[in-house]
Amino acid sequence: MSNEKNFALVDCNNFYASCEKIFQPNLNDKPVVILSNNDGCIIARSNEAKDLKIPMGAPYHQYRRMMEQNHVKAFSSNYTLYGDISSRVMQSLAMMAPNMEVYSIDEAFLRITEIENGDLIKFCADVRNNIQRWIGIPTSIGIAPTKTLAKMANTIAKKQGRKLIKKFSDNYNFACAKDHVFDLRDEQLRKKILEEFDLKDIWGISQASSSKLNRIGIYTALDLCNSNSRQVRSILGVVGERIVYELRGISCLGLQDISPRKSIMSSRSFGRKVTKKEELIEAISSYATRAHEKLKHQKSIAQAIHVYIRTNHFSINEAQYQNGITKSFARATDSLSEIIKMAREAINDIYQPDFNYKKAGIILLDLVPRNQVQENLLILDDAKKREKIEKLENAMSLVNQNLGRNTIFYAALGTKKNWAMQSNNRSPSYTTNIKEIPYVS
C-alpha cells in the first residue's frame, strides 16, 4: 500500500434536481429542471431532462412549450433547501474523510492515502453508497494525484463519460472504474485518457483559452501536458502554467482552508422594469439587508461597498445605461444602518432618470474578521451611539431568526416591493423552518 497522498473529488450529480427529487420520489425517473431567480434561465437538469437536449443556461420561455409537451417538471430555485442538503452532505463526507475542502455547494475535495483508507476505489465506492443511503443524493467521485486530474477523473465518472470508461476499462487490464467512481492514478491509463480529453473540458481552461492554445498547435489535454510550460505561461499566465504541471501529476494546488469570504454579494434582476430612484433605493436596501445577514453570519466587518445598477441589455431597442460605484467606510463596519445609508448614497451618485432599470446589486468588500479589528477602530468618538445601534440590530436579528426573515426591517426597504422578482414554482423548505419570502434566497 502506498502512503502517497491523492485527491478525490466528490461531486453531487445534478445537485439541485436531485435535492427536489428527494422529497418527490414520484419524480425519480422523470425529467426535472431548476430555474434561476425570476424563473429566467434553466440552471440545473436531471439526466432525463439532459436526454431531452434541454441546454444548460437556456431561457425558460424558449423551452417552455417543449417542456410541457414532454411533461418536464420545472422548479423555481430554492437555495434554502439546497444549502441545507449541501451541509448534510459535507458533514457526512467530513466524518468519512476529515481532510477535506468544501469547494462549492455540491463538490468537495478529499485528501486520501491508501495507508489510511485502504483500497481507494473501494473507499470511494463506500463513500458514494453512504451519501446515497443517508441523504438520498447520488454522487460521482474521481481519484488522482492532483486536483486538476481529479476533476478530470470526476468528469469521466459521471454518466456522460461512460463511453470513455467502457472504452478504456474494457481493454485495459486495470481496475480503474466502479459505478460512478473513476481512478486516474495510473500513468499509462492517464496518457490514453488525456489524448481523448478536450481542452475546454479541463478545469480552468475556458473556450477562449482553448482557442488560444489551438493557435499554437495544442488541441488535446495530452498536447497541453506535453507542451512547453513557459510558452503556455506567456499565453495564459501562471494559472495556465500550473495546469500544465497538474496534468503531469505534479500537484500545485493544495486543499484550501475554510476561510471566511473576502466579499459578499447580493443582487437580483427585477420582476419588472424599474425607473424611479426610490424603488432602486428600496431594492438596494433589501439586498444590503441580505448581504448584511451573511456578513454577520461569518462574523466579519466590511471596509467598503460596491453598488451597481443597470438596464436590460437584452432590450436592444431601449436606451442602455449601467454604472457602479465603490465607496469606503470611514471605519470598517457591520452595522446594517450604516451599510444601508452608504448604499443609498451610492444610488444617489449613479442614478440617472428616464431609464428602465432591470438589475441592481451590492457587494460588501474588503471583509475582515470582526475580532481581528483593534478596539480603537470600533470604539471611538461616538462609542455610545454605536453601542445603541448595535444593541438594536442584535435585537432585530434575534426577532428575525425566531419569527422568520423580514419580520422586522428598516423602513428603507419599503413594503410594496413592486420590483420583487418572480418565483412561481418553488418547492417548500422541507428541511428548514425559515419563513419563506419569495425575493430572498
Added chain:
DNA sequence: TCTGGGGTCCTAGGACCC
C-alpha cells in the same frame, strides 16, 4: 411578456517614493 447569482485569483498600469 420572459435571458441568474455569487465567488476567487491574477494582471496591468497608475501613483508614489527614493
Added chain:
DNA sequence: TCTGGGGTCCTAGGACCC
C-alpha cells in the same frame, strides 16, 4: 542638449468557476 530607474502598493477589470 540633456530629462533615471527601480521598487512597492493599490485598484479596476479580466478571466474563470459553480
